[in-house]
Amino acid sequence: MTLSKTTRILIGVASLALIITYFVPLWQILLWAPQYPEGLTMKIWMDALTGQIDIINGLNHYIGMKHISVEMFPEFKFLGILVGFLIAVGLAAAVFGNGRILFFFTLLSYIYGVAAMWDFWRWGYEYGHNLDPKAAIIVPDMSYQPPLIGYKNLLNFTSYSGPDIGAWVIIGVCLLATVLWWWEFFKNRKIKRTSRTVAGKAVVAVAFGMLVFCISCSTGPEPIRYGQDNCHHCKMTLTDKRFGAEIVTQKGKVYKFDDLNCLVNFLKSGEVPAENIAQTLSVDFKKTGQFVSVHQAFFLENEAIKSPMRADIASFSDKKDLDAVKAEIGGGKEMNWEGVKSEF
Numbered sequence: 001m002t003l004s005k006t007t008r009i010l011i012g013v014a015s016l017a018l019i020i021t022y023f024v025p026l027w028q029i030l031l032w033a034p035q036y037p038e039g040l041t042m043k044i045w046m047d048a049l050t051g052q053i054d055i056i057n058g059l060n061h062y063i064g065m066k067h068i069s070v071e072m073f074p075e076f077k078f079l080g081i082l083v084g085f086l087i088a089v090g091l092a093a094a095v096f097g098n099g100r101i102l103f104f105f106t107l108l109s110y111i112y113g114v115a116a117m118w119d120f121w122r123w124g125y126e127y128g129h130n131l132d133p134k135a136a137i138i139v140p141d142m143s144y145q146p147p148l149i150g151y152k153n154l155l156n157f158t159s160y161s162g163p164d165i166g167a168w169v170i171i172g173v174c175l176l177a178t179v180l181w182w183w184e185f186f187k188n189r190k191i192k193r194t195s196r197t198v199a200g201k202a203v204v205a206v207a208f209g210m211l212v213f214c215i216s217c218s219t220g221p222e223p224i225r226y227g228q229d230n231c232h233h234c235k236m237t238l239t240d241k242r243f244g245a246e247i248v249t250q251k252g253k254v255y256k257f258d259d260l261n262c263l264v265n266f267l268k269s270g271e272v273p274a275e276n277i278a279q280t281l282s283v284d285f286k287k288t289g290q291f292v293s294v295h296q297a298f299f300l301e302n303e304a305i306k307s308p309m310r311a312d313i314a315s316f317s318d319k320k321d322l323d324a325v326k327a328e329i330g331g332g333k334e335m336n337w338e339g340v341k342s343e344f
Contacts, residue, residue, distance in 0.1 A: 001098075001099025001100070001184060001185065003097040003098065003099055003180075007180045007183070008093070008094045008095075011093050011102060012091060012094030014176050014177065015086075015087050015089075015091050015093075015094065016091075017169060018086060018090070018173060021169055024045075024166045026045060026046065026166035027161070027166075028041065028042070028043050028044070029041075029042040029044075029159065029161050030159065031160075033156050034241065037239070037240075037288075040056055042068070046079050047070075047077075047079065049073075053068055060144075061135075062135065063131065063144060064131035064133070064138070065128070072123070073123070075119060086108055090105045102177065102181050102184070105177055106178055109173065112170070113171075121148050124146045124148065127144075127146070128144040128146060129143045129144075146159050147160070148161060149161055151289065158289030158290055160289070221246045222254045224244045224256060226238050226239055226241050226244075231257050231259070236309070238308075239258075241289070242283065243260075243314075244257065244283035245263040246279075246281045247263070248279040250278045259309035259311045260311045261343075262311075264343075265344060268344075280294045281294065282294050284297075284315060284321075285300075292317035297317060298315070298317075298322045299334065300313065300325060300326055300335075301313045301332055301335060302331065305329070305332075311343070313340060
C-alpha cells in the first residue's frame with residue numbers, strides 16, 4: 001500500500017511532534033489534604049521526577065511507603081530510546097510512503113501505551129502495598145496504591161493521577177496515525193471509485209467520531225488549586241477546600257466557583273447556554289478534592305456551615321455524611337439541586 005503525499009506529510013510532522021515529549025512532563029500525580037489545601041505535585045518526565053517530592057516522601061515515611069526517587073524507575077534509562085525508535089519508524093513511513101511501516105508505527109504506539117499503563121499500575125501497586133511493618137502509623141488492611149487515572153481517597157488525602165502534556169502528545173499522534181492508516185487502507189482497496197469514496201468517507205467519519213469520543217471521555221473537571229484559582233463569577237480566590245464548584249462545557253472548558261450561589265447566578269446569567277454544558281459539579285464537603293454531580297448530590301443549608309460567599313450550603317455525595325454533619329451542627333434544611341437553585 002502506497003501512502004498519499006498528504007498522509008506522508010502528516011505522519012512526518014506527527015512523528016517529529018513526539019520530540020516534544022523529551023522536554024515536557026508525561027504524567028502527573030496531585031495530592032490534597034486539610035494541611036495542604038493548595039495541593040502537592042509530582043511530575044513524571046522521560047527521565048526525571050519533579051515537584052514537591054521531598055514533602056511527599058516525608059509524609060509517606062510515616063505510613064511505611066518507600067522513598068520516591070529516580071532510582072525507583074529503571075524505565076528512565078531506556079524510555080528515550082523507545083520514543084526515539086518510534087519517531088524513526090514514523091519518519092520511515094513518511095519518507096518511503098509504505099503502508100506497512102505506517103501500520104507498524106500505529107501498532108507500536110498502541111503497544112507503548114498499553115505497556116506504559118501496565119508498568120505504572122505495577123509500580124503503584126508495589127509502592128502502595130509493600131509497606132514497612134515498623135512504620136509509625138499502621139492501619140490494618142490498608143493499602144495506599146495511587147489511582148491509575150482519576151481521583152482516589154487515601155486516608156485524609158485525595159489523590160489524582162492523569163496524563164500531562166507529553167502523554168497527550170503521544171495520544172494525539174496515536175489517534176492521527178490510526179485515522180491515516182484506515183483512510184489509506186480503504187482508499188487503496190481495489191473497488192469502484194464510487195464505493196471507494198463512500199467507504200473512505202465512512203472510515204474517516206468513524207475515526208473522527210472515535211477521536212471526538214476519546215476527547216470527550218478525557219474531558220472532565222480540573223482539580224481546584226485552592227489559594228490560586230479565582231471564582232469566575234465573583235473573582236474571589238478559592239481558599240476553603242470544603243467548598244467549590246465547576247462547570248465543564250461540551251468542548252472541555254472549565255469554569256470554577258467558590259460557592260454555590262456564585263454557580264447558580266452564573267447559570268442564570270446565560271453566559272454558557274445549558275445545551276453547551278457537559279457537567280455541573282460541586283465539591284464534596286467531607287471528601288477533600290472530590291467532585292459530585294449537582295444532580296446526584298445531597299445538600300444541607302445551615303448558617304453554621306459558613307461558606308465563602310455565605311450561601312451556607314454544603315454538598316455531599318453520601319447521605320450518611322450529610323446526616324453526620326447535620327447532627328454535629330444541630331440541624332439544617334436538606335435540599336436537592338432544584339431546591340438550591342430556588343434559593344438564589
